[in-house]
Amino acid sequence: xxxxxxxxxxxxxxxxxxxxxxxxxxxxxxxxxxxxxxxxxxxxxxxxxxxxxxxxxxxxxxxxxxxxxxxxxxxxxxxxxxxxxxxxxxxxxxxxxxxxxxxxxxxxxxxxxxxxxxxxxxxxxxxxxxxxxxxxxxxxxxxxxxxxxxxxxxxxxxxxxxxxxxxxxxxxxxxxxxxxxxxxxxxxxxxxxxxxxxxxxxxxxxxxxxxxxxxxxxxxxxxxxxxxxxxxxxxxxxxxxxxxxxxxxxxxxxxxxxxxxxxxxxxxxxxxxxxxxxxxxxxxxxxxxxxxxxxxxxxxxxxxxxxxxxxxxxxxxxxxxxxxxxxxxxxxxxxxxxxxxxxxxx
Amino acid sequence: xxxxxxxxxxxxxxxxxxxxxxxxxxxxxxxxxxxxxxxxxxxxxxxxxxxxxxxxxxxxxxxxxxxxxxxxxxxxxxxxxxxxxxxxxxxxxxxxxxxxxxxxxxxxxxxxxxxxxxxxxxxxxxxxxxxxxxxxxxxxxxxxxxxxxxxxxxxxxxxxxxxxxxxxxxxxxxxxxxxxxxxxxxxxxxxxxxxxxxxxxxxxxxxxxxxxxxxxxxxxxxxxxxxxxxxxxxxxxxxxxxxxxxxxxxxxxxxxxxxxxxxxxxxxxxxxxxxxxxxxxxxxxxxxxxxxxxxxxxxxxxxxxxxxxxxxxxxxxxxxxxxxxxxxxxxxxxxxxxxxxxxxxx
Numbered sequence: 001x002x003x004x005x006x007x008x009x010x011x012x013x014x015x016x017x018x019x020x021x022x023x024x025x026x027x028x029x030x031x032x033x034x035x036x037x038x039x040x041x042x043x044x045x046x047x048x049x050x051x052x053x054x055x056x057x058x059x060x061x062x063x064x065x066x067x068x069x070x071x072x073x074x075x076x077x078x079x080x081x082x083x084x085x086x087x088x089x090x091x092x093x094x095x096x097x098x099x100x101x102x103x104x105x106x107x108x109x110x111x112x113x114x115x116x117x118x119x120x121x122x123x124x125x126x127x128x129x130x131x132x133x134x135x136x137x138x139x140x141x142x143x144x145x146x147x148x149x150x151x152x153x154x155x156x157x158x159x160x161x162x163x164x165x166x167x168x169x170x171x172x173x174x175x176x177x178x179x180x181x182x183x184x185x186x187x188x189x190x191x192x193x194x195x196x197x198x199x200x201x202x203x204x205x206x207x208x209x210x211x212x213x214x215x216x217x218x219x220x221x222x223x224x225x226x227x228x229x230x231x232x233x234x235x236x237x238x239x240x241x242x243x244x245x246x247x248x249x250x251x252x253x254x255x256x257x258x259x260x261x262x263x264x265x266x267x268x269x270x271x272x273x274x275x276x277x278x279x280x281x282x283x284x285x286x287x288x289x290x291x292x293x294x295x296x297x298x299x300x301x302x303x304x305x306x307x308x309x310x311x312x313x314x315x316x317x318x319x320x321x322x323x324x325x326x327x328x329x330x331x332x333x334x335x336x337x338x339x340x341x342x343x344x345x346x
Numbered sequence: 347x348x349x350x351x352x353x354x355x356x357x358x359x360x361x362x363x364x365x366x367x368x369x370x371x372x373x374x375x376x377x378x379x380x381x382x383x384x385x386x387x388x389x390x391x392x393x394x395x396x397x398x399x400x401x402x403x404x405x406x407x408x409x410x411x412x413x414x415x416x417x418x419x420x421x422x423x424x425x426x427x428x429x430x431x432x433x434x435x436x437x438x439x440x441x442x443x444x445x446x447x448x449x450x451x452x453x454x455x456x457x458x459x460x461x462x463x464x465x466x467x468x469x470x471x472x473x474x475x476x477x478x479x480x481x482x483x484x485x486x487x488x489x490x491x492x493x494x495x496x497x498x499x500x501x502x503x504x505x506x507x508x509x510x511x512x513x514x515x516x517x518x519x520x521x522x523x524x525x526x527x528x529x530x531x532x533x534x535x536x537x538x539x540x541x542x543x544x545x546x547x548x549x550x551x552x553x554x555x556x557x558x559x560x561x562x563x564x565x566x567x568x569x570x571x572x573x574x575x576x577x578x579x580x581x582x583x584x585x586x587x588x589x590x591x592x593x594x595x596x597x598x599x600x601x602x603x604x605x606x607x608x609x610x611x612x613x614x615x616x617x618x619x620x621x622x623x624x625x626x627x628x629x630x631x632x633x634x635x636x637x638x639x640x641x642x643x644x645x646x647x648x649x650x651x652x653x654x655x656x657x658x659x660x661x662x663x664x665x666x667x668x669x670x671x672x673x674x675x676x677x678x679x680x681x682x683x684x685x686x687x688x689x690x691x692x
Contacts, residue, residue: 262624264624265625269619272618278608
């Protein structure tokens with residue numbers, strides 16, 4: 001079973017920028033949120049918010065409602081792996097729901113930490129496009145609430161009120177997933193992480209702290225949400241991301257110039273193993289997919305970057321089991337993963 | 347440049363027995379040998395012995411004479427790698443020569459430790475066939491010498507006289523190269539080595555002491571040359587080799603039964619790397635060729651065992667450089683080796 005492509009918005013710099021994500025945190029005024037929320041409150045929020053998307057003619061054919069109570073454990077973990085819901089959302093027992101567009105590019109979590117967490121994802125670097133889309137959905141919900149006599153919790157001075165003060169103001173988190181194998185290899189990444197911190201940004205491993213097992217994938221995002229407009233926060237991130245992309249590109253060129261043959265050897269071996277192994281762990285596959293992605297970007301390998309992007313998500317344990325309809329032990333999972341990779345890359 | 351195939355005698359059990367080798371040590375009576383040999387003596391031996399092969403109508407089109415003085419260093423090392431001359435032979439400065447059949451199945455070293463070291467090699471397990479061939483050549487030289495008023499140094503009680511007493515009697519060394527990945531993996535090999543010792547036999551790594559870097563190739567040979575007929579010595583070895591082959595085959599089956607998928611994974615990965623790498627060291631290639639050879643034997647991979655046998659010799663450093671006409675640094679050698687493997691296995 002092929003997974004549906006969740007990239008509807010296509011951005012630039014796909015050799016290095018994997019995806020862009022905008023998240024807006026919103027709450028409905030006069031309904032408690034966070035730990036003060038009762039089951040009844042929660043049910044009311046699910047009903048009120050989901051109906052704005054499901055009953056509005058503009059979006060009613062776009063979204064599907066998935067209630068948390070009707071999700072299997074595997075489905076829940078898979079949604080976490082695909083960053084469509086948060087681990088906290090997956091764990092809760094209160095009424096919760098996810099409104100998901102068919103292409104999975106737009107996800108609205110209802111009753112995570114905040115009443116609403118609206119997320120838009122695009123492929124490549126496409127901050128403005130994602131922001132525009134998020135604002136469009138946000139406006140639509142806002143208007144819908146108003147027409148039902150409700151409204152967002154908003155303060156003229158503080159902006160949007162959120163459960164956690166770190167989200168106060170814009171409620172905006174903008175992040176870009178970057179593939180940085182060369183900056184990870186040449187040791188420059190640590191300095192960049194420190195520099196990003198001074199600019200109010202954070203860089204961290206996307207699939208974990210290890211570099212190679214995590215596919216050399218890093219997420220850069222804003223840490224400040226208050227005191228700037230959405231546009232300013234996005235522009236600030238965009239500027240730094242553009243610089244990092246230029247540095248990564250230069251570092252790749254330097255690696256290639258220093259020893260082209262060794263680089264060719266590395267990416268050819270990665271492709272050979274990915275398209276031949278009969279058993280492969282997620283960690284090994286992530287490292288090899290990073291090499292393969294780098295090889296395609298450098299035109300040392302034929303292949304399609306978006307296939308690799310999709311595989312990175314598809315080979316994660318729960319997503320893999322869900323798609324293959326197996327409830328697997330480690331070896332069966334490694335076998336299924338290897339078969340998937342052979343089929344798609346062989 | 348493809349290397350000529352040196353396997354003319356084809357034996358049985360090629361899944362495990364790589365090759366069989368018979369060596370006879372002979373000296374010419376009344377000419378000093380070993381350290382007592384003068385350059386003049388040595389020249390006389392080269393001339394007398396080589397002429398028996400080069401002027402006899404039966405063999406004159408079979409052999410080519412290579413004088414040690416006309417060999418390049420690379421050629422000398424390559425002949426050692428292919429076990430056609432000994433390291434001692436390669437090092438000496440006295441007049442020495444090698445009579446080599448075109449297929450390299452028969453090699454006669456003149457003035458190694460003994461005046462004559464006659465060697466016959468066949469593929470697979472073929473002790474009797476190799477012995478017959480060696481005896482035929484030996485008889486031919488013997489008759490030739492007699493017709494020139496010379497004769498082998500022979501004693502009614504001691505048999506053939508040799509430079510080193512460990513070769514006295516028959517002057518026979520019979521050996522079989524075995525591919526024993528499963529017995530090396532399950533730890534049984536050490537016990538077999540001890541048992542072989544008690545039977546007057548020796549088992550040792552063919553390309554070195556490490557198991558995997560040496561391609562899991564082991565040579566088993568007789569340590570006793572005196573007090574038995576050639577036939578008895580050969581039969582004794584044959585019996586033990588046959589037992590070891592049966593044990594290796596059972597161990598392979600046990601490995602396969604225990605986890606067929608893991609075995610498939612291993613051999614598929616080996617084939618993928620051998621047919622894709624752009625740089626590969628001799629050690630790594632030997633390990634992977636061992637896996638590939640095992641995979642072909644177990645019918646997990648398509649392929650030809652004799653191609654693997656030939657590659658094992660062709661990828662050795664000096665042979666590789668000689669065939670590719672490069673005088674290479676390590677990286678150029680690794681590149682040439684990778685190209686050869688891709689071409690032959692890709």
